[in-house]
Amino acid sequence: MKIVFISGSPRRGGNTDFAVSYAISELNQTLKNADINEIVLRDLHIKPCIGCRGCMVSDWCSIKDDDFDEAFKEVLAANIIVEAAPIYWNSPPGIMKDFIDRTHAIYRGRFQRPMSGKKGFILSVAADSGFETHEDIMSSWLRVYGAQIKGRVQLLARESGDIEKSPIEMEKLKNFTESIVESTDAI
Ligand SMILES: Cc1cc2nc3c(=O)[nH]c(=O)nc-3n(C[C@H](O)[C@H](O)[C@H](O)COP(=O)(O)O)c2cc1C
Known part of the structure; x- marks a missing residue:
């Protein structure tokens, strides 16, 4: 069983990083046979989609000289996909949105569903607001x-370290991680 985390915070060592590390460490302890990977978008070179529509004819993104192909192939190989990102202006940060846009190559109309059978989870972090519009983008993808x-979790945190300091946010993160474990029963 493969689990992939797509980590979309531009801030190294921030709240999303903390939450993803916590979840991965718990999952590694509980799911002995799972292959768990993290794609850290800020460490990759992923160009924005240029809307060339080349992927609609060739079945894959026309931009070849960056890290997108390898990252997306890893996502497509997973049984469980966890999208993790902070909220920037009521939406995912640019690096997460750029990744989402580039996956347009597998869009073949609403009746063909190349990720069917996969389970999705959404982890969002914000200081106080914007979850609805942010999750709309993350979940529609x-x-x-x-x-x-x-499953999804909405963590409230502003400065790095805020999640660890809050028993309430830690409890939400723990429950979210458990929901990922529970979802593996059906795989
Ligand atoms: C450019 C920018 C835009 C932000 N927009 C929002 C927002 O719309 N709503 C909100 O509650 N917090 C907003 N925040 C706060 C972050 O979501 C918050 O600090 C979060 O903990 C950052 O997560 P990270 O540590 O993983 O980077 C914004 C932060 C930045 C830098």
Whole structure:
């Protein structure tokens, strides 16, 4: 079983990084046979989609000289996809949105669903607001491609370290991680 985390915070060592590390460490302890990987978008070179529509004819993104292909192939090989990102202006940060845009190559209309059978999870972090619009983008990406959304968590944190300091946020993160473990029963 393969689990992939797509980590979309521009801030190294911030709240999303903390939450993803916590979840991965718990999952590694509980799921002995799972292959768990993290794609850290800020460490990759992923160019923005240029809207060339080349992927609609060739079945894959026309931009070849960056790290997108390898990252997206890893996502497509996973049984469970966890999208993790902070909220920037009520939406995912640019690096996450750029990645999402580039996956347009597998969009073949609403009736073909290349991610069907995969389970999706969404981890969002914000200081106080914007979850609805942010999750709309994050969840529609998974849903449009046919993945089933099995869980989500909305963590409230502003400065690095805020999640660890809050028993309430830690409890939400723990429950979220448990929901990923529970979803593996059906795989
Ligand atoms: C450019 C920018 C835009 C932000 N926009 C929002 C927002 O719309 N709503 C909100 O509650 N927090 C907003 N924040 C705060 C971050 O979501 C918050 O600090 C979060 O903990 C950052 O996560 P990270 O440590 O993983 O980077 C914004 C932060 C930045 C830098």
